[in-house]
Amino acid sequence: MPGMISFALLWSMVMSVGHVHAFTLIPGPHCLSKRCADLPLGQIGRSKIPFQRPRGRWSDGPKRFSSLNMNLFGSETITTKKGDRAYIVGADIKRNRYKTLESSWEVDDSLDELQRLCETAGLVVLGREFQSMQNPSPSTFIGAGKVEALAKTVKTLEIDVVVFDDELSPAQGRNIQTILGEDVRVLDRTMLILQIFAQRARTREAKLQVQAAQMKYMMPRLQYFMTEGAGMEARGGGGGGGKNLKGMGESQIEADKRLFRKQLQNVEKEMEEVKQQREVYRTKRRERDNLPIIAIVGYTNAGKSTMLNKLCGSEEVYADDLLFATLDPTTRKLRLPGGKEVLVSDTVGFIQKLPTKLVSSFRATLEEIEDASLILHVVDAASPLAQQQIWSVQNIIEELMLEDTPQILVLNKMDACDKEKIESPAWLRIHERVIPECTVATSAKSGDGLAELLDIVEEALLQLSVMIECLLPYSASDLLAEIHKVGTIIQEDFQESGTRVVAYVPPSLRNKLEKYSTTGTR
Template sequence: MAILQLHADDRLLAIQTAALTPSDVSGHPYRVEAAEPFATFRMDFAAFISTLERSLESSLSAAREVAAGEERAILVSATRQEREEAEDSLDELKELARTAGVAVLDAIIQRPREFNPRYLMGEGKMREVVIRALQLGATLLIFDQELTPAQVRSISELTELKVIDRSQLILDIFARRAKSLDGKVQVELAQLKYLLPRLTGRGVQMSRLMGGIGGRGPGETKLETDRRRIRDRIAKLERELEELSRGRQQRRQKRVRAGLPIVSIVGYTNAGKSTLLNALTRSEVFTENLLFATLDTSTRRLRFPREREVIVTDTVGFIRSLPASLMGAFKSTLEELQDADLLLHLVDCATPRVEEQIRQVETILDELELGDKPRLVVFNKADLLTGLKQRNPLIFMKIRQLSRQYGAIMISAADPASLEPLLLEMERRFWPARVDPS
């Protein structure tokens, strides 16, 4: 870019230039040269552009090698939250991106006084994001906030990048993880409900959604697709989901008639619910250190001494800002919690966001009208607290205080020997007269 500084006196006519810089040169995305007299200004433009392109290309090669075959994303947050809270939310968004197989190149936060109705963040900041995307070779922008269809269109037109928001990223992860018929129907229903208001005027960016992040599930819907056909498909899926729900209800009634107590494990995603289910019941439910590693409900029997049994169910994990379409679609699955005699609220006590995650789970339980259910709070991953105590004693003390506040039992689901206090407490809850207090 070049700017001519005009003056009535030709001797004071000046020129000033600016250009992008490789991402590893400095913290600034561009370099502005000092103004110099136009009469003495000399530049071999072809050589300058060739050198600049080579330097930009070399700075991109490392990122492309790391993210070969993956989408390369910049995370963006425009929020009025406190910066610490915004950073926590972006850290979680980064984990969601990792779960979806996206390489995160950078994260940008803006806390505007007023939100821009077109771009959510300020237009100047949006152009800085474009420059950063050019520097790093990003193919995708992921916003931490839910975007309107008009905002997605405006940002995509300005940046010429694929643009998705937190909700669409979560929907994509659910589309990958759904294995059962129930899960697949629920994910497709949620995606279609999310897509319906975004059909009109998607234009060019429609082609960018094909086959990539944000484009899985029910399949690509072309611009000319009639809204009525989408609504018909939604109605069909809702009927199918209702039939599946009736089947689940019959199975639940059989369990209730059997007279066995039902324990449901609930908690924030990646708290270790499936690992705990495996440890308690010696089963082999899939587990992985990813958000929403398991999506479908699992049910197993847990046998206590003296031939006593309970049924343990593991449900989908909760997360902040869960899309409303997903909450609606998964209500049928979460009906399993209605029959529970005890909710095991499993908490990842090793995360710095432990208090926030507890509040989020309690809020969702209240929304599901499960706030009055008997509950037992269990702090998982206690084996990681030793290292935390050395690294950050203040956070360690806060976790111990929270444990006392909630009357939590400390366990490590990866260590079966640590589960004895939990088993004794569960047995005491269901058969109080038969458990030796000592």
């Protein structure tokens, strides 16, 4: 996955230059966790998308391909219709790469979530099944016999769409489609998520991101059509060179390929332009405000947007009982109780089994997290799967190499949850192993716990600050004003040659003050 590697590299470079580890923490992260660990239990407890499905199907041959090609990728067409009858299929894979001892999702829980995703996309789920297996079948994902049985069920229930809970390879998708027949559409979790993203995308950038993700998802599948996608490997059939392509001239195939590549290039070029504009905006914002960024991160539907709205006294960010209600990052200014200002950023929700390459398509959102001084990891504590969700988010944070950004675990929806369970030793142990910092309980809906959360944020930022001692000439009054705005003044004397200041400031401001330093950083 070369794209991912370069993304990861880029990420690690960014992280290794201007982040918290380049600076001395005062008094250090351990203090933070200790202090929060001492907070009393009580109300405030302690504690990584569809391709637009072709109008044809995976089994559609080249007859349709060249005509499909024109509108497959560029359009906003939703490939499933509201009210389509759906059937969902999972597999309990013993060697699941997403499964670890602590984070295992039961297959039924995962299918429950898939059902919610289907409903979010407007599908009506009429049934489900799963197969327990050591490894998925390379040709049909679940066993070929199981797919044959599925074909009968699909007919009986008059199913329009079959959704698999795991990403299907091009060969698996095509083979399953062949067995189920032309009247059924076959989707996988990734395609479904992409489809929901396509429905939700509002800004030009979000739309471009979804489009690029869809095209990248499509690429190997088209490649498969064009090379070996003829057949039924499961039945020993198949033929290299692609029966799919029979009757289709060589030049037509090449034209299709070229067209596809061109479309992808266009989208990427447009994204690059948007990215550059955003970069200019971000740099300006950084220079102008120099405010610390707090990123709200968490599983989808955890209450992140509700929290941003409540914290910032706005109702502007769309929050709803839906998966992936938020796609575009939103940043708001917030004044902390001590008077300091910060920027709070709402982000796209995470979900288990989300391919990292898909997460990385949503760079805009991720860049806000990349800039963050602090991550608020918001959890729907009322969900019976809260612990698995914490782990899934944590895994994505690690895949994005952001695990070193300090985190506060925010157990949200306390109004709806069993407090005894949350405060049980097993729960606390989970947090201690996952979260390096501290935990706070909140209800974004009622506002309970948010004052305490802000106190903790304020203290965390202070601990992430660095102490400076400098002599600022009177001509640098703008810098003095900035120290007042974002820092904590310890001492301030007006001398003949300028203002002598001792203060705690965010690391970014320390860099600007370096040339006026009298002692350097302590």
